[in-house]
Amino acid sequence: MEVFINRCTSYDECYEVVEDAFEELGGISNFVKDGETILVNPNLLKGSSPDKAVVTHPDFIIAVVRVLEKKDVDIIVGDSPAGRMTEKKLEDQYEKSGWKKIESETNARLNYDVGSTKRDISTGSTKKTFDILSLVEEVDGIINLPKLKTHSLTVFTGAVKNKYGLVHGLTKAAYHGQFTRLNQFGKMLLDVNEAVDTRLTVMDGIIGMEGDGPSGGEPVELDCVIASEDPLAVDYAACKLTGIPPQKVPTILEMEFDFEEIEYLNRHPNSFERDIDYPSGGSTPYRVPNILTGLFANFYLDRPELNEEKCIKCWECQEACPKDAITGKSYGPKISWWKCIRCYCCAETCPEEALKP
Ligand code: SF4
Numbered sequence: 001m002e003v004f005i006n007r008c009t010s011y012d013e014c015y016e017v018v019e020d021a022f023e024e025l026g027g028i029s030n031f032v033k034d035g036e037t038i039l040v041n042p043n044l045l046k047g048s049s050p051d052k053a054v055v056t057h058p059d060f061i062i063a064v065v066r067v068l069e070k071k072d073v074d075i076i077v078g079d080s081p082a083g084r085m086t087e088k089k090l091e092d093q094y095e096k097s098g099w100k101k102i103e104s105e106t107n108a109r110l111n112y113d114v115g116s117t118k119r120d121i122s123t124g125s126t127k128k129t130f131d132i133l134s135l136v137e138e139v140d141g142i143i144n145l146p147k148l149k150t151h152s153l154t155v156f157t158g159a160v161k162n163k164y165g166l167v168h169g170l171t172k173a174a175y176h177g178q179f180t181r182l183n184q185f186g187k188m189l190l191d192v193n194e195a196v197d198t199r200l201t202v203m204d205g206i207i208g209m210e211g212d213g214p215s216g217g218e219p220v221e222l223d224c225v226i227a228s229e230d231p232l233a234v235d236y237a238a239c240k241l242t243g244i245p246p247q248k249v250p251t252i253l254e255m256e257f258d259f260e261e262i263e264y265l266n267r268h269p270n271s272f273e274r275d276i277d278y279p280s281g282g283s284t285p286y287r288v289p290n291i292l293t294g295l296f297a298n299f300y301l302d303r304p305e306l307n308e309e310k311c312i313k314c315w316e317c318q319e320a321c322p323k324d325a326i327t328g329k330s331y332g333p334k335i336s337w338w339k340c341i342r343c344y345c346c347a348e349t350c351p352e353e354a355l356k357p
């Protein structure tokens with residue numbers, strides 16, 4: 001499996017590096033053909049200014065779209081953000097994330113289709129059917145554009161986890177509630193990865209996120225673009241590059257994959273010598289019997305913390321919580337110790353960063 005990595009220190013210069021990635025991995029014709037409709041799937045966790053590194057940077061998306069436009073293709077840019085998915089919310093989040101310029105600077109369209117459909121996967125180890133965006137059924141192929149970020153639950157969020165964004169709206173939170181143990185959740189993400197095929201992953205690692213990602217961390221200059229046909233190989237390379245131990249990431253741990261087989265094109269991840277601050281992760285400790293985690297988890301695990309001054313009492317967190325663990329109080333949301341499974345869907349949904357993982 002080939003993984004392309006190269007240094008890129010600015011979004012102004014990323015077109016050349018992205019173009020190189022396509023070339024070195026076999027050329028544009030390897031991934032798209034004339035007459036096709038292609039979904040470009042960046043990370044739109046929530047509406048957030050690009051300099052906060054929560055979403056895939058719009059200039060990075062534009063660079064990829066411009067490379068794809070060398071072919072005669074119809075391009076749709078879309079993702080399902082945290083929480084409920086509505087046209088109005090998408091409009092607002094595109095605006096806040098600076099994605100509107102994608103439509104003015106390229107021929108690509110932003111997605112406003114909020115429909116869902118079923119996708120069967122007979123080999124799924126956790127589920128045989130997933131609720132995904134109906135958009136996925138309407139396109140010929142998908143190009144995956146994750147952001148390189150840490151994640152309070154899964155330690156790292158990259159290419160495989162980005163495909164979870166193709167699961168429809170609040171269903172993402174519901175699956176969190178269904179798979180509360182980290183190893184189960186990792187297996188479920190791998191099932192989604194298999195159920196929804198992507199042709200190429202190009203990761204935005206120019207400015208990534210460290211600390212309490214995927215929305216509450218700090219932007220960090222990582223100066224890299226990573227690309228491969230295999231999303232898992234991209235994630236492994238990103239972990240190596242940032243100093244995150246791959247064995248801490250549930251999708252990497254649960255997958256049978258010989259990472260020694262990876263052939264790095266251009267640069268090796270070790271050449272970046274970059275160590276970032278990453279969270280310990282986990283809603284429940286790994287492989288500890290259920291009975292023990294159930295009895296003792298609340299004594300040692302963190303929960304989201306409310307910053308009352310930031311809270312605007314919109315109650316999006318309450319709607320996103322898969323365990324009904326949030327009650328509305330005059331000061332804002334109150335989280336039940338006993339119901340909370342530490343999935344952080346509430347923090348991911350909060351438009352004001354009022355819930356800190
Ligand atoms: S914590 Fe965030 S999502 Fe929840 S009510 Fe306050 S502002 Fe809204």
Ligand code: SF4
Binds near residue numbers: 335344
């Ligand atoms: S309150 Fe707990 S269970 Fe509910 S969304 Fe937040 S972290 Fe998840």
